[in-house]
Amino acid sequence: MxxxxxIIAGLFEVAFAACLGKAKEANSPESLYWYLGFLICLSCSMILLVKATQNIPIGTAYAVWTGIGAVGTVLLGILxxxxxxxxWRLFFLSTLIxxxxxxxxVSN
Structure with a gap:
């Protein structure tokens, strides 16, 4: 569990990165909604990461969390x-995966 x-925490990390990208593209009133989405996704991601690290070693959990975020954000950027x-971008993305x-x- x-x-x-x-994994869900990592997906929320991708979502908050997407919100930042969309906020940058949006005009002023609309960008506030994207920043709100960023804060909500950031909070959800952190809470789930904290819960996951109660039974997964912190080094492993953090590396997987950032890896999911990095891979997802690169794919989001491309798509x-x-x-x-x-x-080379896809090659190194594959090595990260x-x-x-x-x-x-290798984790217990």
Whole structure:
């Protein structure tokens, strides 16, 4: 169950990064809603991370959490914000995913 909480926390990290990107693109009144979304997603992400670290080692949990956030944010940037999907970018993204999966397998 803690791993599920950790994955959801990572997805909320992606969501708060997306809110920041959308707030940057939005005009002034609309950007406030995106910043509110950012704060809500940030809070949910942190609360779930804290709950997950009660039974998962902090080093592993934090690395997986940031890894999910990094991978998700890069994919979001490529798919939504039209950032470039170069070979090296995708290569290193793949190595990051392999490292996250590896940490899961070597953790108790």
């Amino acid at each position: 803690n791993w599920i909480l950790l 939504i914000f039209k950032e470039p999907a170069t070979f 392999a490292s996250i999966v590896g940490l899961k397998f």
